[in-house]
Amino acid sequence: MLKIGLQALPIAVILFVALPHLPPLWGMPEGKSSETGLSEKITPGDVANLTRSDEKVFTATFKNTVPTMQQRYWRAMVLEQFDGKSWQVGDYRQARKQLLQLRPTTYQSEPAGERFSYQLLAEGNGNAWLYSLGTTVPATSNSASKIVVADDHTIMSRQPVLNRQTFNFNSYPAAPLKITGGQAELQVNLEYPEASNPRTVRWAKGLYQQSGDNTVFANRLMQYFATENFSYTLTPPVMPAAPVDAFLFEARQGFCAHYASAMALAFRAAGIPARLVSGYQGGDLISAKVMNVYQYDAHAWVEASLDGKTWQQFDPTTMVAASRLLYGFQSAFSNQQQDLPLFSRNRAHNVPALAQLYQFADTINYQWNRWVLGFDGATQQDMFTRLLGNTSMERMTLFMLAVVLFIAGLLAFYFVPRPAPRIKSESLRLYQDAQQEIYKVTGIARHNTSARTYARHVSGHINAAACTALDNFVKVFEAIEYQPGDHTKQRQLLRQHFKQLKKSLRHHPAK
Template sequence: MTAGRLPIEGHTASMSIAVFICVLSLSLFDPLMIWVIMLSLCTLFVRISLYLGWYQHAPSQRTINLLAILTSLALTWFSFDLGLLLSMINLLVAACSLKLITLSKRKDFLQLFACGLFLIGCGFIYQQSILSALFYFATLLFLLFALLSFFTPQLAWQKRIKIISFQLLQALPIAIILFLVMPHLSPLWKMPTSQTSKTGLAEKVTPGDIANLTQSDELVFHATFDGKVPPRQDRYWRALTLEAFDGRTWEISPHRERFRQRNQRFNNVFSPLTSTPSYDYQVIAEASGRSWLYAIDIAVPATRADNEQIWVSRDYQLIANQPLMSKRAYNVKSYPAALLPSPDLALESQLNLMVPSQGNEKTRKWVTQLRQTHPDNHQFVAAVMHYFAQHPFVYTLSPPPMRQNFADTFLFDKRAGFCSHYASAMAYVLRLAGIPARMVTGYQGGERFKDQVISVYQYDAHAWVEAIVSDAGWTRYDPTAVVAPSRLNAGLREVLETSGELQQHNFFSGIGQAGVVKEIRLIVAHLNYFWGRWVLGFDHHQQVNLFTLLFGQLTPLKITFLMLGCMLAISGFLALYFLPRWKRKSIDPVTQLYLRAVQIISSAYGIARHNQPPLTFLQEAANLLPDEAKSHFYEITHTFVAYHYQYPPLDDKAFNAALSKMRKDLKALQKKVVKVPGTNRD
């Protein structure tokens, strides 16, 4: 290597970092544009061709400049839709790919190494599960391996891995101290808004949509309660409030959305009445690509940090300030016994009385007759719930299609559906009767993961109704509880077993629910929970709780001593690692055996090696040694020289064979050397 230039053919470090950049690009499949990923793959092919010697020279600088111009123009064109963060990530990957093609100098390699560290950080923005963390940790090891290969190409790969592992173990205690002590600040960037949700509930719901979710066993969130856990039938996890209805589809009202944005702009904070007993818990939500959060009504942020990151809407939704593009932990308080007053009664009454002017004539006629019989709102709602309980309605995941006049078909003909069918029909009936009503979607129930931990999955998706029947405000009604009470008391599985649909929708009883696969899934679930709660969910609130548990009530003096203690501990670790006089000199076994042989000859013949090269000392000793001893020392010396200076270095098999022979030669040398009288020991 001259003037900082690198060899091309057979250069392991360059090939390693090319593979690293390509693998990282593939792991960032969601935020990257497809043509950027293709550019990365093409770059890898170029590096493979150069590594194998198919081509002797990289593409010309003119070609690279043209690619750079085209890439810049394409990124500029798409950046208006991508946003700043996504544009920067695409730019970084594209720049790394182009730099890989021209990689020929030391500074190029070091620049790619630094960019590789940034790419690993970008990966953590979008994927934060325990498996993703292990993957990115493995890529970090590979990147460090490439760096070590660049500076020490003569070392065997096993020794490189040993060096990297030892350095990481040295850094681990410092990383733990910094993680526990450093302030946990909010992100310095704004996450891009996703065009579509990754999975789960949607802002538009047509009866039957939620039934599709129940065929998925993906985790939605964990909820860890500080004390008592509410019973299953009371666990209504609100996600979305749907108030716009066109006769078939429910969605978030655009009027409500504009009203909420205006309140946020002017910081008109809504503070619900919360004087009843509460539940304190932390939610660790999976990535959904949306901003809504999950909580039991009435919910408010529990900490100051959560209050800054979560907006409480006037329709009792919790809305995060950034979409959930990765795991998100937040702390809330819920007051399930509290009333849900209507903060904007006039607006909400207007929004939640709108119905299509035509359609569903049988339902309209029935509502008119029922209203005449029950003019009181409470009596009318009770009569509607009684209608669901009195007639043979069926709770099923596979209802017949109801494309025209949904309410007429569902209420009087088919009488079979899922929770969204019942909630949609009841809310529509109440609106026809002049009672403001809306549909709420979220999740109901959940499974006990641990004593105080509830796991909620996609198959727990649910829909219910809220109506204003008095001046007290909104009241929750769930017609599913009348038709299939076991859905609330025991969960969806028992309902499906009773109806015989468990075999048809066998996501509960498939291969993943029994045997070794089930055990593996449980282990992974526990690891993900631990990772989410104690690593991703370790916020300022838990940080303060930890230090309070360890040191009691925190005071400025205790905090000062804590910070000083941490600084001293980190300084001690750094001193232990980097001060030369504390480093223990480690001598490899080949050198140990060689020095032992030199000591035997020096003691026997009174000659000192001092700083002579090994081969020079061999020539001097050869004049004194017997023939057999000379042969053994010759083998020992040349093995020592080959181990330290031969390129390429010895592989594992050759090294072990040479070391074994070296030990035998040393024993034979010790027997053949005859001490000369009168010599001095060296």
């Protein structure tokens, strides 16, 4: 069975790679229950709940350079509508995205600056948003056909990601995020309910008057979080009424969404367009160029427009929890997750042996997902394009014919009988003939015994003359095979002993 399995393996691999990968004929209807992780609406505290989940969100495989921890801001959604408590994707942005879905996307030339090329293997979660590092463009025609790059520089799949899918991107984190919606986009990001957090609004306006400049104001905001005894915690107190006021001036402790929400509102109150960005920060390397990102890496930060032309990134969380950015969430805040199961992934960073075990399992799982489960029809089409140049009917026909002929050749190699190999050495041929003559008389096969052992074994079953001839034959045979030098005379003598043995065996019975 093992031999048959090994013979079938290359044929199975060839068929898997070459045969068309058709989509399923039917599927389960999409529902909200399939959605996990981030949401299009965030209330401070929601992101903290995700830190208790070790569910994998995606795997990124980098072609060359891997971003540093400080560069791993994976943008997922831009939240521009604020009701005083929660941030969500605004009606304006939803309408723009629906419009983009209806028409082909045209991509501008790739920007200058440091580039990260990577393949994103997204887990199925029923959502359409994807994850990117700043300004991002598709790296292949296949990926370009599957995604939409929105006006807010987020990436969406044209269809909800219901199972694992791969996307190839080029990202430029240092490239400016240009404002594409003009004054309408700026105005949307200035709106806020003035009555909901009045202390924050008054404080931000006063701070701006003291600053007199957008950049100075932004720096003072960041310094406020660093100098006013704020702390980073997964279990902040409940702040039901005027939550930003309560956070800034009373509790002064919270998770990333608390800091981002407060800073974005302060920007808007000062007349500077700002918005909340939700996504993931960090990622665990499972090899030199492969990174897993989990739900516990969920994060929120701010984008503000100081110049009215581009969006700049601000992360106030770093002012109170720099280790979150430098070492990742799990390494920095494992002391706040002692109630989690002992062998959970969330606590593996403190147990080296457990961390190595998870890393090994992640590597095996990644290879299976990437090369087997992730090999869909679009990936196969990309492979054919790289191999054949173009996928015209003529080239595909020739390719499939080559595949069929190759498989036929393998089957012929496996199952067509082949003649037994000829023995080139005369001494070995004569010894094999001698065995056959002895077997005809005695019925005793040599199997794997040596020539001398075989001679002793059959000596009791053949006559004396045959025993003498066999003994002489074996001595000469061993001299030819195992002693160096010219064996011309010995080969002649071996032929004589063989003839004598064959003649003696005709006059059986055994002695």
